[in-house]
Amino acid sequence: xxxxxxxxxxxxxxxxxxxxxxxxxxxxxxxxxxxxxxxxxxxxxxxxxxxxxxxxxxxxxxxxxxxxxxxxxxxxxxxxxxxxxxxxxxxxxxxxxxxxxxxxxxxxxxxxxxxxxxxxxxxxxxxxxxxxxxxxxxxxxxxxxxxxxxxxxxxxxxxxxxxxxxxxxxxxxxxxxxxxxxxxxxxxxxxxxxxxxxxxxxxxxxxxxxxxxxxxxxxxxxxxxxxxxxxxxxxxxxxxxxxxxxxxxxxxxxxxxxxxxxxxxxxxxx
Ligand SMILES: Nc1ncnc2c1ncn2[C@@H]1O[C@H](COP(=O)(O)OP(=O)(O)OP(=O)(O)O)[C@@H](O)[C@H]1O
Ligand SMILES: [Mg+2]
Numbered sequence: 001x002x003x004x005x006x007x008x009x010x011x012x013x014x015x016x017x018x019x020x021x022x023x024x025x026x027x028x029x030x031x032x033x034x035x036x037x038x039x040x041x042x043x044x045x046x047x048x049x050x051x052x053x054x055x056x057x058x059x060x061x062x063x064x065x066x067x068x069x070x071x072x073x074x075x076x077x078x079x080x081x082x083x084x085x086x087x088x089x090x091x092x093x094x095x096x097x098x099x100x101x102x103x104x105x106x107x108x109x110x111x112x113x114x115x116x117x118x119x120x121x122x123x124x125x126x127x128x129x130x131x132x133x134x135x136x137x138x139x140x141x142x143x144x145x146x147x148x149x150x151x152x153x154x155x156x157x158x159x160x161x162x163x164x165x166x167x168x169x170x171x172x173x174x175x176x177x178x179x180x181x182x183x184x185x186x187x188x189x190x191x192x193x194x195x196x197x198x199x200x201x202x203x204x205x206x207x208x209x210x211x212x213x214x215x216x217x218x219x220x221x222x223x224x225x226x227x228x229x230x231x232x233x234x235x236x237x238x239x240x241x242x243x244x245x246x247x248x249x250x251x252x253x254x255x256x257x258x259x260x261x262x263x264x265x266x267x268x269x270x
Contacts, residue, residue, distance in 0.1 A: 001024060001025065001026065001027075001060065001061055001197070002023065002024040002047075002058075002059070002060050002165070002197060003022075003023045003024075003057075003058075003059045003060075004020060004021055004022050004023070004047075004056070004057070004058050004059075005021050005056055005057040005058075005059075006019050006020075006021055006055065006056040006057070007019070007020045007021070007043070007046060007053055007055075007056035007057070007058065007066075008020070008053065008054045008055045008056050009039075009042050009046060009051060009053055009054050009221075010054040015220075015221045016039045016042040016221055017039045017042050017043050017046065017053075017221045018039070018220070018221035018222050019056070019222065020039075020043060020056070020218075020221075020222065020223050021223075022216065022223060022226060024197055027191060027195045027196055027197050028191070028197060028198075028213045028214050029187070029188060029191040029198045029200070029211060029212045029213050029214075030197070030198065030199050030200065030212055030213065030214045030215070030216060031200050031201075031202045031207065031208030031211070031212035031214070031215050031216070031229070032044070032199065032200065032201045032202065032215075032216045032217075032218060033201075033202055033203070033204070033205055033208050033215060033216070033217050033218070033240060034217060034218035034219055034240055034241075035219065035240070035241055035242060038218040038219055038220065038221070038240075039218050039220075039221040039222075040169070040170075040201040040218055041169050041170075041201060042221075043218070044167045044169050044199060044201060045169075046058065046066075047065070047080065047167060047199070048076070048077055048080035048082060048167055049065065049068060049073050049076060049077060050077075053066050060076075060079075060164070060165075063076065078161050078163070079161075079163050079164040079165070080163055080164070080165055080166075080167050081102075081158030081159055081161065081163035081165070081166040081167070082158060082166075082167050082168075082169070083151070083154050083155055083158050083166060083167070083168035083169070083171045083187070084154070084168075084169050084170075084171070085169060085170040085171065085173045085174055086174065087142075087147070087150040087151055087153070087154045088154065089142040089143075089150055089153060089154060089157070090142060091141065091142050091143035092141055092142075092143065093141065093142060094138070094139055094140060094141055094142070095129065095134070095137050095138045095139070095140055095141075095142055095145065095153050096122065096125050096126060096129065096138040096139070097117075098142050098153055098157055099125040099128060099129060099153060099156045099157045099160055100117050100121050100122065100125045100160065101157060101160075102156070102157035102158060102159070102160030102161055103121060103160045103161050121160075124160065125138075125156065125160060126138060128156035128159055128160065129153070129156055131156075132152045132155060132156055132186050132189075133152070134149055134152050134153060134156075137149060137153075146179065147174055147175050147176075147179055148175050148176070148178070148179025148180075148182050148183060149179075151171060151172075151175065151179070151183045151186075152182065152183065152186055155171075155183070155186050155187065155190070159190065159194075163196070164196065164197070165196055165197035165198070165199065166187065166190050166196060166197070166198045166199070167199050167200075168187055168198065168199070168200040168201065169201045170201050170202070170203065171183055171184075171187065171200065172184060172202070172207065173203060180207070184207060184210070184211045185211075187200060187211070188211050191213075200212065205229065205232065205237060208229050209229035209230065212229060213228070214226070214227065214228060214229075215227065215228070215229040215232060217232065217236065217237075217239075217240035218240070219239060219240050219242075224236065224239050224240055225239075225240060
């Protein structure tokens, strides 16, 4: 359903994404892992066309995403729910209004400015807040919520437009372990219950291993691993993370090292 062919992004000679090809045949929860600067955000930002590809193709069902322009490009962006590390809520607005802003492209800015949302939108926002266990906070200002609660509000906002897929860029990087867990569970529910593709940039392999069906490992703009997390060998994990202290600290080498060595044979070389 989502096919990426030879996708490249060149920022003035810096190949942030270098000839990446991958295909998602059915709704999956996919973790994209890699060190800082590996190209994870740029890849997501090209999928939702916040960044224009330098070359290559992105196709979703019968939509040639890479060549969309103007209103069609904006319509595509509405089909990609985005979740960011810093939540990107409007801090002074209440929670339920923040959620409804997720549908801004479908309603007039004028109405939104004056907080005149149709009743069904309000009910829909409340339903989402209930679903993710934060309805009791709906009338509070967004900046009065904890980071984990804000991230769940951001997830509700992303779902407000009923997107085809959810793209999450380091959604738990600013959260403590408890809130990280709740946030990943919420993303997983979008996959499990709504049957959507969830693409999630993550720093640590442990998180990808726990929550994702599939892991894509990037290094220097290239995909160096694509497969189930438990098929990631120590060698490939080292290739993704490099032989620095991050490998043992945040890349959960304990689990990687515990892998039976025969699993490494299932690693798909890319
Ligand atoms: N707008 C931009 N202009 C120029 N270079 C950019 C731009 N965005 C990203 N880059 C460069 O592209 C490369 C990949 O960056 P990207 O943000 O995609 O990495 P990342 O894997 O998401 O890293 P992190 O884990 O730190 O978020 C980096 O070298 C970065 O400096
Ligand atoms: Mg990034």
